[in-house]
Amino acid sequence: MRAFLFCTRGGWLLHRHRVVAYQSVWLAANVASQEEVENLRVAGIAVSEFVDSIDPGDVADIEARLATISEHHPGFDIEVIE
Numbered sequence: 001m002r003a004f005l006f007c008t009r010g011g012w013l014l015h016r017h018r019v020v021a022y023q024s025v026w027l028a029a030n031v032a033s034q035e036e037v038e039n040l041r042v043a044g045i046a047v048s049e050f051v052d053s054i055d056p057g058d059v060a061d062i063e064a065r066l067a068t069i070s071e072h073h074p075g076f077d078i079e080v081i082e
Helices: 009-018 034-042 059-072
Strands: 002-007 024-027 046-049 077-081
Touching: 002 009, 002 059, 009 077, 024 059, 034 046, 059 077
Parallel strands: 002 024, 002 077, 024 046
Antiparallel strands: none
């Protein structure tokens, strides 16, 4: 199984087409609109939203987010997208 971590709106816009049903999507704050999030959920995609932004250049922050995602989805491959 695969999970995606989207850090920025730009990354979301460029790569959202890669998300398919039964995957997990994690979003930094304000990456996707509420309508986009609802559409994902209706399509059967598990969506989680962080309450704050993520700096894609902050390695320690990314590692902490990956640890959180791994706790919720053990064994998933996690792809970080700026």
